[in-house]
Amino acid sequence: MPYQLFLTLISGIFISGVAGYLGTLMLSKKMSVVAGPLAHLAFPGVALALIFGFSLSLGVAPFVIMGAILIWLLEEKTKLPMENLAAIIFAAGVGSALLFLPIGKAEEALVGSIEKITYRETILVVVFSLFVFYVVKQLYQKMMLINVHEDLAVVEGINVRLYNLLYLLSIAIVVALGVYLVGGLITAALVAIPAASARNMSNDLRSYKIWALVLGIVSAVAGIFLARFFQLPTGPLVIVSSVVLFLISIIFRKQSF
Amino acid sequence: MSVLLEVKNLNVNLDGEKILENLSFQVKQGEILTILGPNGAGKSVLLRTLLGLLPYEGTINWRQKSRIGYLPQGLTQLKLKDFPLTVQDFFALKNPVPKTEEAVKYLSLVGLEKSILRKNAGSLSGGQFQRMLVAWVLVSRPEVIFFDEPTTGVDIGGGETIYSLLRNIWERGKLTIFLVTHDLSIVYEHSTNVLCLNRKGHHCFGAPKEMLNAKTLKNVFGKEIKLYEHSQH
Numbered sequence: 001m002p003y004q005l006f007l008t009l010i011s012g013i014f015i016s017g018v019a020g021y022l023g024t025l026m027l028s029k030k031m032s033v034v035a036g037p038l039a040h041l042a043f044p045g046v047a048l049a050l051i052f053g054f055s056l057s058l059g060v061a062p063f064v065i066m067g068a069i070l071i072w073l074l075e076e077k078t079k080l081p082m083e084n085l086a087a088i089i090f091a092a093g094v095g096s097a098l099l100f101l102p103i104g105k106a107e108e109a110l111v112g113s114i115e116k117i118t119y120r121e122t123i124l125v126v127v128f129s130l131f132v133f134y135v136v137k138q139l140y141q142k143m144m145l146i147n148v149h150e151d152l153a154v155v156e157g158i159n160v161r162l163y164n165l166l167y168l169l170s171i172a173i174v175v176a177l178g179v180y181l182v183g184g185l186i187t188a189a190l191v192a193i194p195a196a197s198a199r200n201m202s203n204d205l206r207s208y209k210i211w212a213l214v215l216g217i218v219s220a221v222a223g224i225f226l227a228r229f230f231q232l233p234t235g236p237l238v239i240v241s242s243v244v245l246f247l248i249s250i251i252f253r254k255q256s257f
Numbered sequence: 258m259s260v261l262l263e264v265k266n267l268n269v270n271l272d273g274e275k276i277l278e279n280l281s282f283q284v285k286q287g288e289i290l291t292i293l294g295p296n297g298a299g300k301s302v303l304l305r306t307l308l309g310l311l312p313y314e315g316t317i318n319w320r321q322k323s324r325i326g327y328l329p330q331g332l333t334q335l336k337l338k339d340f341p342l343t344v345q346d347f348f349a350l351k352n353p354v355p356k357t358e359e360a361v362k363y364l365s366l367v368g369l370e371k372s373i374l375r376k377n378a379g380s381l382s383g384g385q386f387q388r389m390l391v392a393w394v395l396v397s398r399p400e401v402i403f404f405d406e407p408t409t410g411v412d413i414g415g416g417e418t419i420y421s422l423l424r425n426i427w428e429r430g431k432l433t434i435f436l437v438t439h440d441l442s443i444v445y446e447h448s449t450n451v452l453c454l455n456r457k458g459h460h461c462f463g464a465p466k467e468m469l470n471a472k473t474l475k476n477v478f479g480k481e482i483k484l485y486e487h488s489q490h
Contacts, residue, residue, distance in 0.1 A: 028340050141350050141352070148342075149332050149336070151308070151327070152329055155310075155325055155326075155327040156352060202341050204342070205346040208341040
C-alpha cells in the first residue's frame with residue numbers, strides 16, 4: 001500500500017470514528033448542527049494561515065476552541081439554546097473570514113486535504129482522536145442524563161456547567177480534526193450522519209454507540225478509496241458514502257419507536 | 258421526629274417577577290408535605306428552589322444531608338422517544354450504577370417484570386414509565402423524595418394510582434416526601450401537612466383537616482370549591 005494512502009486511511013479512520021461516536025451524544029442533545037457553525041469558525045483561522053503561510057491546523061484549532069468556549073459562556077449568560085448561539089458564532093466566523101480570505105486559495109479549507117496529510121500530522125490526529133474518545137467515554141453517561149433531563153442530572157449530583165464545557169471542547173477538537181478530513185463546509189456531516197444512521201438501527205445505547213463508530217469508519221475508508229479510484233476530492237466522497245449508508249440504514253430501521 | 262427542613266421568609270424572583278413571597282414552613286423527618294395550588298402558583302418553582310436549582314432570598318435550612326430523589330414534572334416516555342435507551346441503559350445513567358439485582362428488586366416492588374429491562378424506555382406505556390421512574394428513583398435508597406405532579410389520576414395498573422404506590426413505599430421506610438399536586442382528592446388520604454400557594458401570595462400551611470375548609474380553598478383557588486372528605490383508609 002502506498003505510504004501516503006496509509007497515512008490518509010489511518011487519519012481518516014480515527015477522525016471519522018471519533019466524530020461518529022461523539023455525534024451520538026450530539027444527536028440526542030439535538031445539537032448535531034452545532035458542529036457546522038463551529039467548523040465555519042475555522043475559516044478565519046484558515047485565512048490567517050494562508051496569508052501568513054503557516055500550517056492549517058495551527059490556524060484552525062484556536063478559533064474553533066475559542067468558539068466553543070464562547071458558546072459555553074454565552075449559554076451561561078443568556079440561557080439561549082446552544083444551536084441559536086452557534087448560528088451567531090457561525091455568522092461571526094464566515095463574515096469575518098470573507099473580509100480577507102483569499103478565496104481562490106481556500107479550496108483546502110472548503111473540502112479538506114486529508115490525501116496530503118503528513119506523518120507528523122497523522123500522529124497528532126491519532127493522539128487527539130484517542131484523547132477525545134477517552135474524554136467522551138468518561139463523560140458519556142452523565143452527558144446523556146443531562147440530555148434526558150437537566151434538573152434530574154443536577155439532583156443526581158452532576159456538575160452540568162463543567163460537563164457542558166468538556167463536551168463543547170471535545171466537539172471543538174473533533175471539528176478541528178474534521179476540517180482536515182472533509183473541510184470546513186461539511187464537517188457537521190461527520191458527526192450528524194453516522195449517529196443518525198446508528199439511531200435508525202439500534203434500540204439500546206451500546207449498539208447505538210458501536211454502529212455510529214463503525215459507520216463513521218466505513219464511510220471514511222469508502223470515501224478515501226473511491227476518491228483515489230475516481231480521481232475526485234476525498235472529503236466530499238466521505239460524506240457521500242456516509243449519506244449512502246444512512247439511506248441503507250433506513251431499510252434496517254427498528255420499528256419499536 | 259426531628260425537623261428536617263426549615264424554610265423562613267423565602268422569596269423567589271424569576272425574570273423580575275415575584276413567584277414566591279415570604280414563605281415559611283417546616284418539614285419533619287418522615288412527613289409527607291403536599292404542595293397545593295392552582296396552575297402558575299409557583300409549586301414547581303418552590304420544589305426546584307428547595308432542590309437548589311433556582312436562586313432565592315431567605316433561609317432554606319436542611320438540618321442534615323440526605324440522599325435526595327427527584328421525579329421531575331413532564332418527564333414521560335414521550336421525552337425518552339428521542340433516545341435509544343433501554344430501561345437498563347436508563348438505570349445505568351445513575352451514579353453509581355445500580356446492580357442489576359437491585360434494579361430488578363425495585364422494579365418488582367413497583368409491579369414491573371424483569372423483562373422490562375430490555376425494552377426501549379420510550380416505548381413503555383405512560384403507566385409503566387411512571388412506575389419505572391419511581392423504581393429508578395428508589396434504587397438509590399433516597400431519604401427524601403421530591404415528586405412533581407405526576408399525570409393526575411394515571412391508572413398505573415390494578416386500580417392503583419401513583420399516589421397509593423408512593424404511600425405504600427412511604428409506609429415501608431422512613432421516607433420524607435414532598436409532593437406537588439393540584440389534585441385535592443389525594444390530600445386527605447396521603448399527606449401529613451399541606452402547603453398551599455396561590456398567585457396572589459396567600460399561603461396556608463398546616464394539617465389537611467385544618468387547611469382544607471371552604472374558606473381557605475376559596476382564598477387559594479379564588480372560587481368556591483366543593484369538598485368531599487374521604488374517610489380514612
